[in-house]
Amino acid sequence: MRVSELVARTGVPLATVKYYLREGLLMPGEATSATQARYGEEHVQRLGLVKALAGAGLPIPRIREILRLVDHPDGSLFDVLGQAIAQLPPYLDTPADDVDEFPRARAVLDRLGQVYDPRYVAVGQLERALAALEEAGIPMTEERLDAYGRHVRGIAEIDIGLMPTASAEDAIRYAVLGTAVYEPVIAAMRRLAHQDVAQKRLRNPEEQDQQ
């Protein structure tokens, strides 16, 4: 298909497609002449992915890096996943490697009995999220932490359980995209669950075990 059709299929304006092409977020089409190129389904899909990531507020350089990792995953699953997660907010300026720099995150993870590598970016991200909570004067109780840990782990079990194991490349692709793209789904579901739970409790506070 030609650009015009790609534009029509995806709803992305031509100027923006050209921009993404320029920025390396979209691979160039197969050139058939100096002023013509053919695009395929992979371009439609890639544009959809870029839209999803950009819509989540990710800056272009971060998106480019994620796409690079998905396209050319060189390294172990952990390495690549770590690099990909570093492209997701909250962004850390200091890529430290001392566990003591993350007292809050360390306490949480010890409590949950989770293994972790202090160089793994998500540790710093958790630390930062908890520090922000503290600065804003909103406490994070152990009770809540334990419960969160239990359920989040349940979600992670599903994620990993559904991970394709055929090829390492597939697994990496799945893990990178799954982390980034499912988060908005989980957030939206939590917001809706709040409404549901609150409504049911307020309606009949006695029978608090849901269907």
Add this chain to the structure above:
Amino acid sequence: MRVSELVARTGVPLATVKYYLREGLLMPGEATSATQARYGEEHVQRLGLVKALAGAGLPIPRIREILRLVDHPDGSLFDVLGQAIAQLPPYLDTPADDVDEFPRARAVLDRLGQVYDPRYVAVGQLERALAALEEAGIPMTEERLDAYGRHVRGIAEIDIGLMPTASAEDAIRYAVLGTAVYEPVIAAMRRLAHQDVAQKRLRNPEEQDQQ
């Protein structure tokens, strides 16, 4: 305390404090003269909260609206929470009220047996997140959906269970801030749980007790 101390305590530059003052994100201090005002702990805390929200990438007008709702919650818990959530990404352009406009979200919620109001913004947000998934060529299986629903509901139960019930105002404040501010914590915990689960499974793939 004076501005200079507020600046020192929070680490926010003076120019930025003035900017937040101008934008109505920070309430003015108690003026003691034409060129002097006194600030208190509430200003430190508010600055921390603004930092947390801004750090999550929320635009200033959205933060202002959230703070307004926290400060002057007029309406029911559901109304206010709905308004607050509308300030959180993903942002919807069309505030529709027809359920049929949200086929994916509707299917999910029906499946989970959750009550929902199509005018509630989070429904549209879920729809959008699912649509983005689809456009990016990443499927959302029923299996995953059910598992997510179960665990997310567990998290929501905790959230609501810990909600203060003394005053409606406290409850609203708690709910609004809890929704916005805990999300990064949950996201970071999920990322870490991925690493933990993956590592444990790869180490000994036999003992996979999954709930």
Add this chain to the structure above:
DNA sequence: CACACTGGATAGTTCCAGTATCCAGTCGAG
């Protein structure tokens, strides 16, 4: 052959968040 379409290059445009500067009033040490 005419003309719409294309890739490629380049130059805006818009918005946003923060920063800087200026001013006149005032507090507080000496």
Add this chain to the structure above:
DNA sequence: CTCGACTGGATACTGGAACTATCCAGTGTG
């Protein structure tokens, strides 16, 4: 009392990001 540092308030500016628009010359199509 005086002088200099600090303050609130107003206004102007900056830098970055994500597009968006225009122009051009080559091309495929009817």
